[in-house]
Amino acid sequence: MFVNINGGKKKVGAVKIIAELTDRELVKKYVETKDQKYFARLMALYDRKLFNYIVRRIGSPENAADVYQTVWLKIASNLNGYRDENKFSNYLFFIATNACFDHLRGLKKDNDNFYRPVVRNEEDGSDYIENISSGTDDPETENEKREDREILDRAIGILPDEQKDVILLRAKGLSFREIAEMKRVSINSILSRYRYGVDKIKNSISKRR
Amino acid sequence: MNCEKYNNMIPEYISGELEEHATTEFEAHIKECTDCRVNLETEKAVLAMTAEDGYDVPEGLNSIILSKLPVKKPAFRINFMRYAVAASFFFLVIMSYFMFNPSVMNNSGSEFTFKTYSVLRPAALYTNDYLIGSDYDELITYKTELYDENKWTSDDTDIFQSEDDLINDLLTLEELESYDSYLSSL
Numbered sequence: 001m002f003v004n005i006n007g008g009k010k011k012v013g014a015v016k017i018i019a020e021l022t023d024r025e026l027v028k029k030y031v032e033t034k035d036q037k038y039f040a041r042l043m044a045l046y047d048r049k050l051f052n053y054i055v056r057r058i059g060s061p062e063n064a065a066d067v068y069q070t071v072w073l074k075i076a077s078n079l080n081g082y083r084d085e086n087k088f089s090n091y092l093f094f095i096a097t098n099a100c101f102d103h104l105r106g107l108k109k110d111n112d113n114f115y116r117p118v119v120r121n122e123e124d125g126s127d128y129i130e131n132i133s134s135g136t137d138d139p140e141t142e143n144e145k146r147e148d149r150e151i152l153d154r155a156i157g158i159l160p161d162e163q164k165d166v167i168l169l170r171a172k173g174l175s176f177r178e179i180a181e182m183k184r185v186s187i188n189s190i191l192s193r194y195r196y197g198v199d200k201i202k203n204s205i206s207k208r209r
Numbered sequence: 210m211n212c213e214k215y216n217n218m219i220p221e222y223i224s225g226e227l228e229e230h231a232t233t234e235f236e237a238h239i240k241e242c243t244d245c246r247v248n249l250e251t252e253k254a255v256l257a258m259t260a261e262d263g264y265d266v267p268e269g270l271n272s273i274i275l276s277k278l279p280v281k282k283p284a285f286r287i288n289f290m291r292y293a294v295a296a297s298f299f300f301l302v303i304m305s306y307f308m309f310n311p312s313v314m315n316n317s318g319s320e321f322t323f324k325t326y327s328v329l330r331p332a333a334l335y336t337n338d339y340l341i342g343s344d345y346d347e348l349i350t351y352k353t354e355l356y357d358e359n360k361w362t363s364d365d366t367d368i369f370q371s372e373d374d375l376i377n378d379l380l381t382l383e384e385l386e387s388y389d390s391y392l393s394s395l
Contacts, residue, residue: 036275043271052262065267072274152258171259175224194220201255 023088031079039076046092053093053172057100057164059157067103071096087178093169094182101161155204163197166190215245219252 018041021029030038050071055064074095082091156164169179176194180187215238221227222235239246 034278034280036278039278040271040275043274047266047271048262048264051266052264055264056259061264064264065270068266069270069274069277073277076278148258149261149263152255156259167259170220170224171256173260175226176221177226191217191220195217198220198252198255201259202251205255 027079027082027088042088043072046089049089049172050092050096053096053168054100056153056156056168057097058103059153063103067096067099070103071099074099089172090174090178090182093172093174097165097169097182104161151205152201155201158204159197159200163193163200166193167197167201170194212242212245215239215242216248219245219249222249223253223256 018026018037021038021041023042023045026038026042029035030042051064051068054067054071055061058064058067071092075092078095082088156167159167165183166179169182170176174182176187176190180190183190215235218227218231218235222232227235239249
């Protein structure tokens with residue numbers, strides 16, 4: 001007969017499971033060990049947010065995959081330079097903003113399809129439709145939601161880059177102060193860009209409806 | 210009512226960055242002002258819609274990215290402590306061999322000279338311990354005689370450079386036997 005020498009008590013782990021690690025701990029662990037599981041966890045936490053930010057920022061789900069990939073690979077190779085006092089999400093979106101800017105500048109240079117609306121009409125194909133996650137709502141509600149999203153995407157798509165940036169970063173949870181620090185401008189400039197942008201979106205939505 | 214002022218507060222109110230006294234003032238205003246309340250709700254709705262993550266990350270894309278991540282090369286780590294201990298041990302073994310075996314190392318004055326030929330003469334290993342406590346003068350005399358009379362059988366006659374050499378040097382077993390018979394004949 002076996003005797004449990006710990007009196008049947010399990011040792012409460014001093015080792016945290018990966019899901020309990022904070023962003024900073026994950027970054028630290030990845031930098032130290034280069035173990036992909038830590039990076040995969042970071043990706044799992046932010047992949048959807050990042051991908052959606054990129055889609056809206058560059059206005060193209062197809063090209064978003066390339067930019068998305070570039071962002072993560074840049075993050076992976078530059079994590080040594082990540083300063084602990086910043087939130088990882090801020091660092092991620094800082095890299096993403098720059099990657100989107102580089103991508104759009106490249107398109108502008110080529111003078112090829114500088115602005116491609118996210119939503120394409122039926123003659124253009126159905127890629128966009130396939131990329132939208134399927135919701136649990138009934139088809140009618142789902143259609144309404146899709147229409148709203150199309151209107152919003154169009155409205156965001158025509159905003160000047162500065163306003164678009166602030167609105168999208170704010171939508172991803174960054175505070176105005178954090179955006180101001182990232183953009184190295186005053187908080188008042190950021191607020192002003194945001195207000196102008198949101199007003200334009202509101203106008204676009206009210207016109208379309 | 211100054212609605213423009215309160216409308217400007219909406220973004221910071223939503224993000225929670227409005228100062229406490231301004232928050233109290235703003236909340237008191239929107240209770241009274243329907244237009245500002247509608248504006249607040251509209252702005253919240255726009256932000257919520259913008260924040261909505263309606264696009265799925267293409268399937269397999271994350272795996273592709275993970276496969277492209279830099280892999281940590283197995284570092285060529287030298288465990289200095291381990292090597293240092295091994296080297297010290299090796300050094301001690303070698304040194305003790307020389308130190309406790311004067312047949313290999315000859316201390317003449319401050320200089321150490323190695324006489325490797327001694328290592329090649331196993332019989333000679335017998336001799337030094339045997340001679341300790343003997344009458345060195347007699348031994349010297351005997352060896353000198355042997356040398357003078359060309360009775361010395363070793364080819365390495367050049368080893369007799371000094372008295373120290375003579376004492377510390379080794380004799381073959383035959384030479385010892387010869388010395389024993391010499392001593393007993395006295």
